[in-house]
Amino acid sequence: MTNPMNNLLNAPEAILVLKMADDKLFLGHMQSDWTGLGPILEEDIASSSMAQDDLSHALVLYEYLGNRFGLDPDVIAYEREPGQYLCCDLVTVPDEFNWATSLVRRWLFTHYAAPVLDQLALFEDKELVERARKLRAEEALHVEYLDDWMRRLGSGSDEARDRIQKAIDLLSTHAGMLFELPGRDLEPDDSFCCSRSELFKEWDTNTSSVLEQAGLMMQVELPDLKTIGGRNGVHADHFAAAHAEMGTVRSADPGAAW
Amino acid sequence: MSGAANPVMNIDPSLEDQDKLAEFEQRIAEGVLIEPGDWMPQAYRIGMLKMAEHHANSEIIGALPEGEWITRAPSLRRKLALTAKVQDEIGHGQMLYRVSQDLGKPREEMLRDLITGKTKYHNCFNYPAPTWADIAMIQWLIDGAAIMNQKTLADGAFGPYVRTMHRINMEEAFHFKSGEDMVLTLMSGTKKQKAMTQKAFDRWWGPSVMFFGPHDKPNCEQLPPMKWRMKTESNDSLRQRFLNRFAPAALDLGLVVHVCEKDDDGMVTSKKVDEACVLDDATGNWGVTDPDWDEFFRVIRGNGPCNAHRVALRRFSYEQGAWVRRAIASGTSSLPPAA
Amino acid sequence: MSKIREQGFTFADELPPATDSVVGHYVVYTQKKEGAPHRYAGWLNAPDIDMATKYACEHYGQDESCVNIWLHDRTQMHETPVSDTPLPGEDTPDDPGAPTWAVFTQKRRGDIHVEQGHVQVADQEAALSAAISRFGMDMTQVRVVPRDSMASTEVDRVIWRTHDQGYRLAKGYSKSVRAKWDAFRKTEDIEEYRKDDIENHF
Numbered sequence: 001m002t003n004p005m006n007n008l009l010n011a012p013e014a015i016l017v018l019k020m021a022d023d024k025l026f027l028g029h030m031q032s033d034w035t036g037l038g039p040i041l042e043e044d045i046a047s048s049s050m051a052q053d054d055l056s057h058a059l060v061l062y063e064y065l066g067n068r069f070g071l072d073p074d075v076i077a078y079e080r081e082p083g084q085y086l087c088c089d090l091v092t093v094p095d096e097f098n099w100a101t102s103l104v105r106r107w108l109f110t111h112y113a114a115p116v117l118d119q120l121a122l123f124e125d126k127e128l129v130e131r132a133r134k135l136r137a138e139e140a141l142h143v144e145y146l147d148d149w150m151r152r153l154g155s156g157s158d159e160a161r162d163r164i165q166k167a168i169d170l171l172s173t174h175a176g177m178l179f180e181l182p183g184r185d186l187e188p189d190d191s192f193c194c195s196r197s198e199l200f201k202e203w204d205t206n207t208s209s210v211l212e213q214a215g216l217m218m219q220v221e222l223p224d225l226k227t228i229g230g231r232n233g234v235h236a237d238h239f240a241a242a243h244a245e246m247g248t249v250r251s252a253d254p255g256a257a258w
Numbered sequence: 259m260s261g262a263a264n265p266v267m268n269i270d271p272s273l274e275d276q277d278k279l280a281e282f283e284q285r286i287a288e289g290v291l292i293e294p295g296d297w298m299p300q301a302y303r304i305g306m307l308k309m310a311e312h313h314a315n316s317e318i319i320g321a322l323p324e325g326e327w328i329t330r331a332p333s334l335r336r337k338l339a340l341t342a343k344v345q346d347e348i349g350h351g352q353m354l355y356r357v358s359q360d361l362g363k364p365r366e367e368m369l370r371d372l373i374t375g376k377t378k379y380h381n382c383f384n385y386p387a388p389t390w391a392d393i394a395m396i397q398w399l400i401d402g403a404a405i406m407n408q409k410t411l412a413d414g415a416f417g418p419y420v421r422t423m424h425r426i427n428m429e430e431a432f433h434f435k436s437g438e439d440m441v442l443t444l445m446s447g448t449k450k451q452k453a454m455t456q457k458a459f460d461r462w463w464g465p466s467v468m469f470f471g472p473h474d475k476p477n478c479e480q481l482p483p484m485k486w487r488m489k490t491e492s493n494d495s496l497r498q499r500f501l502n503r504f505a506p507a508a509l510d511l512g513l514v515v516h517v518c519e520k521d522d523d524g525m526v527t528s529k530k531v532d533e534a535c536v537l538d539d540a541t542g543n544w545g546v547t548d549p550d551w552d553e554f555f556r557v558i559r560g561n562g563p564c565n566a567h568r569v570a571l572r573r574f575s576y577e578q579g580a581w582v583r584r585a586i587a588s589g590t591s592s593l594p595p596a597a
Numbered sequence: 598m599s600k601i602r603e604q605g606f607t608f609a610d611e612l613p614p615a616t617d618s619v620v621g622h623y624v625v626y627t628q629k630k631e632g633a634p635h636r637y638a639g640w641l642n643a644p645d646i647d648m649a650t651k652y653a654c655e656h657y658g659q660d661e662s663c664v665n666i667w668l669h670d671r672t673q674m675h676e677t678p679v680s681d682t683p684l685p686g687e688d689t690p691d692d693p694g695a696p697t698w699a700v701f702t703q704k705r706r707g708d709i710h711v712e713q714g715h716v717q718v719a720d721q722e723a724a725l726s727a728a729i730s731r732f733g734m735d736m737t738q739v740r741v742v743p744r745d746s747m748a749s750t751e752v753d754r755v756i757w758r759t760h761d762q763g764y765r766l767a768k769g770y771s772k773s774v775r776a777k778w779d780a781f782r783k784t785e786d787i788e789e790y791r792k793d794d795i796e797n798h799f
Contacts (some may be wrong), residue, residue, distance in 0.1 A: 025334075032328050032341040033599045036321035039579020040586070041352045041365075046655035048345040052338055056760045059334045074333045092270040097574075097601040099582055134759045141755060145651055152648075153585050158587035181555070220744050245599070249330040249390045255446045258390075258440075291706035293679040293738075326598040335764050341767035349656055353639055358767075365642060366617035374612065417707050425639070425798075428660070431798035435770035442777035464629055503793050510782045555694045580613040586644045587619040 008069045008076070011083060015182045017128065018076075019231055020116055021061035022087035025077055026239070027109055028054030029246055030092060031102060038101055042228075050106070050142050057135045064131055078247050083233035084238045090174040091237075092242040100167040103153075107146040108171055108207070112178045114139045115202045124130045147210050154214025161215060168218050176223045178203075180231040197222060269480065274299040286415050286487050293417040294360060302486055306416050307361040309488060313592060314354035315372045315379035320567045321347040323387040324396060332390065339436050342394065346429045353425065373573035382465040384562030386524045391451070391458035394444055397437020399459075399466040403500055405430050407470065412497065415487035444460045445511045459513050460526050466504070468549045472498040490578070498543055505535055505544040517547045524563035617642075621670055623649035625657050626701070626712065628665040634712040635667050637701065646670065648749045658756040661799045666750045667699075667712075673746040675721050677729065679706060679738045686729025686739075691717040697744040698724040702736040710740055767798040 008014050031051035040045025062073035090108065095101035117139055120132035153160040180202050200222045211218055228234050249258070271279060278297055285292070320346055321344045331337035355365045357436065371377040382400055387393060408430060412423035444455040471493040475481075483489040508515060517531035534545040556562070620642045626635035636647050638657035643649035646668055677684050697717045701710040713732040718724050724741045733739045750756065763769030778787050 012274055029329060029337075032337070033325075033343045033601075035341055036318075036325040036348055037575040039575070039582035040642075041348055041355075042652040042656060043582070043641060044348050045345055045352070046652055048341060048348075049655040049659055052341055052345070052765075053760075055334060055338050055341070056758070056764075059338070060760055062334070077334055078332075094600075099579060137755050138758060138760070139397050141654075146650065153582075156585040158720065159581055163581060173781075176719070187275075234341060248330040253450045254446055256332075256451055257443055257446075258336055293706055295678050301717060322602075324601055329599050338764045346765075352641065352656070364615075364617045366615045370612055370615065381786060402793075406793060408796070420707050425660075427795050428798045431767035431795040432765055434795070435767045435774055438774050439770045439777070442774060442781070446777060446780060499793070501792055506786065507782070507790055508785065512781075513659070567605075570797075571602060573608060573612075574606045577608070577613055580616075583616040586648075587616040 004069045004071050005076075005080070005084075008065055008071065010181055011069075013123065013125075014065055014068065015086060017061050017065060017120065019086035019088075019182050020120070021058045021065070021076075022085050022192065023091055023109065023113070024054040024061070025058035026085075026087050026091040026242060028052070028058060028172065029104065029242060030095065031106065034099075034102060046145065047102075050145065053138050057138070060131050060135065064128055067127075068082075074250075078250050082235055082243050085233065085235065085239070085243065086178065087094050087239070088174070088178045089230040089236045089239055090171060090178060092239045093171065093174060094238055098163075098167065100153075100163040101170065103146065103149055104164060104167040104171050106142070107150055107210075108175045109178070110139060110142040111198075111203050111206050112148055114143055115199055119199075150210050150216070151214045154211070154216045165212075165216055168216060172218050172220050175218075175220045177227070177229045177231070179222055180227065180229050181225070182231040184232050186226070267319075271299065271301065274301065283485065284368075286485075287384055289422065290415070291417045292415050298567065301482070302488070303361055305483060305486075305488055306419060307358045307363060307482075308356035310354050310361075311368050311377060312379060314351045314358065314368065314379055316383065317347045317351035317354060318369075318372065319379045319383045319568055321351075322571060323383060323385075323564070324393055325492055326387060327390060327393050330390070336440070343397070343433050343436065346433065350426050350429070353422045356417075357422055360418060361480065369576060373569060373576050375560065375569060378558065380469075381557045381562060382469055383568065384524075384557050384565045385461065385465050386563050388461075388525070389454050389458055391444055391454040392461065394437055394440035394455065395458040395462040398441045399437075399462050399504065400469065401430060401433040401437055402504060403466050403469040403496075404484075405434055405501055406496055406503075410491040411489070413487075413490045445513070456513055457526070459508065460516050460518050460529055461520075461524065463515060464518060464520075464549050464553075465510075466500070467497065467546055468551075468554050470494075470500065472551055472554065501544040501546055502542070505546070506537070520553070522563060536544065609657040615631055620644060621646075621649070622672075623653070623668045624671050625649075626667040626710075627653075627657050627660075627663045628667075629662050630664055634794050635665070635701075636711050637709040640667075640671060650748050650750060654750065654754075654756050659758075661757070663704065663756045665752075666756065667747055668749075669742050669747045674740050674742045675725055675726065676740040677733075677738055679703070681706075681737065684729045684733045684736070684739060686726045686733055688727050688730035689723055692719065693717065695719045696739040698728065699744055699747060700728040700732050701740040701742070702732055703738040703740075707735055708737070710738070715744065716741070767795070 028051050031047060032055065035044065035048040038047060058077065059073060062076045065076060066073040090105060093105065095105065114136065117132050121129050121136060123129060146203040153164045179196050181196060207218065230239065271467065279299055282297065282299060320462060325344045326338060328337065328340050331340050355368055359365050397547045405427065408423055408427050412420055412427060414420055441455065444451045474492045474494050478484055478492055505515060515532045515535040518526045520530040521527050532547050534547045537544055621644065623642055623643055623646060624640045625638045627638045628635045638679060641652055641656065643652055650666065653668055660667055660746050695717050697715050699715050700713045702713050704712050716724050716727040716731065718727050725739065728741050729739050
């Protein structure tokens, strides 16, 4: 590990930014693969727009970290060991080309991302605050779009509600781990820590409201602090597979410019 | 992209009202743009419908070879750019289908005809894209050819199609520049990158030369589609302009122009330097060995390396998404606003 | 490539039934910046105007700077025929109690329609007539749409993104491409080659 990377991975404030960047990178990665294969042309275009948002947001945050620690944003994005990524495994659960799964995954995530971006906008670093605010304004579009689809599908046909409910049942087992705290080996200063249970409560309230309107159900508990997962670099195989695929071309010719 | 190698049009002008036809052809010759609501020959109406439909189909299928590489793009900027490009292609498909929808064919019917093989699309999208450099070559050569072609289509006579061409070309400019940027980067890069790029060039040079379609019939300008300005430049003229632009550019990049033999999977099995690819100082034109037109027609008929798979993938996405379309159609329209 | 794209497929003989017939068509106009006229961007398929609005923002709203979008069902517009001679129209004064109609005109054959203003009169015929009279001079076609059938995006809605869009615009590559070509070719060859570039782009 090079020193700058080490510095990044051991800075409590930086890893809070890194986890959002990693979440968005992989969520964007999974969703971008749908481009050209969506169920409706206009919907394909809209969801691809949002996948590009997530990838761009990740880039904005990697650039911020790159500036602070003297690293190339692409190196941060592509060249860590799998155990050094802090994304929640929710974002790389394979969707098996099931559009309901891709929709619910994004919906569960956007309701988490919005308040987290609000929290990042309260940090002292002005550069980070400015970036977080811009990202937050665009995240609002995702919340609106995805909420609308959840309501339409939930209160639409039995077939649609059934498929969405199944996707919720599959993904809700991962959703709690969105709230896992990264950096358990560090001793974060209280001022850097974001209140986990408050965040969960906000997420739970907002998602529950939409679920009720849509006639859908979800039960997610906040996992206890001892449960380790993606945010501490302990990932499922599907994450490693996504990460490997992402780096295929790059790793075949290391150091090359693309 | 594309719009070239137009579907064969069986146009019989003798079936039209001859007075109105003469007036129509006069207006076309004067450069007047035809708008919906104007009288037009039935053959023109059907011809424009099929032309826009074929073009739209090409965008929809064209999105697939490049889509294969989104998950493996080697930098965030390239990943974003490739996603945006493929997204643009779906957008172009949507815009082109609109032209045909207005001429009377529902969009879903067009998608269904595409995925069941009843209608066709540009044959260049039936070739494999086995490496990252293929993406660079597609965007440089194929989008480059498409731009040359689409600029002439924007000079056509049918208002709705011309408006669509203008809008598409504004995005096509990004596609091409992105491709150029990638090819330039690769050819200034490592030995491995240059070798990969040469191989990709070998695969895509032939399809690009054939992009504009077979050699023109001798009197093509006096007959529809050119007579009706559905098409405003001949295949051979466009091809020559393509060669004059891209042959010297490729050579200056350090690429070698080969005549290639390919197997049934679209992979090059043998190649030799194209001795004909030289500048004729007298005419100012670059030469090229005439491509294998048998291969072209074979691929158009559905026997190209990737025809079956790509159409199948598109059909799969259509069938997998049917429940979403059903759900939206089932009357969720007047939803109350969120509380 | 991703697993789904690689796999082989088998299909039933029949496709699932089509659903197109219940879809609406919505016309979209985009506004580049505050105070600029709304301009025709295209139309799209959607189940209702709310979804159409979201789709429009992500399709036509992403081409270039865009601060506001208008939409209406395609069946709501009333147009003159395209005419190469002056259109006949009679003006009537605006009536504050009457419905408002947005007016768009096409200047020449082949042009897109552009917002000109509005008229406030009792019915569609009067609206078209008044619109022709007030805005139709030198225009090829005049279109009126009842304002209350139109949807509009909210004033502060983000449409065109604030993060760097250079990756998806031709101008995001021009400098880089030019600099890289310089390493390979003589200037006059680059200029000759560039003649076929598209000059007009987002």
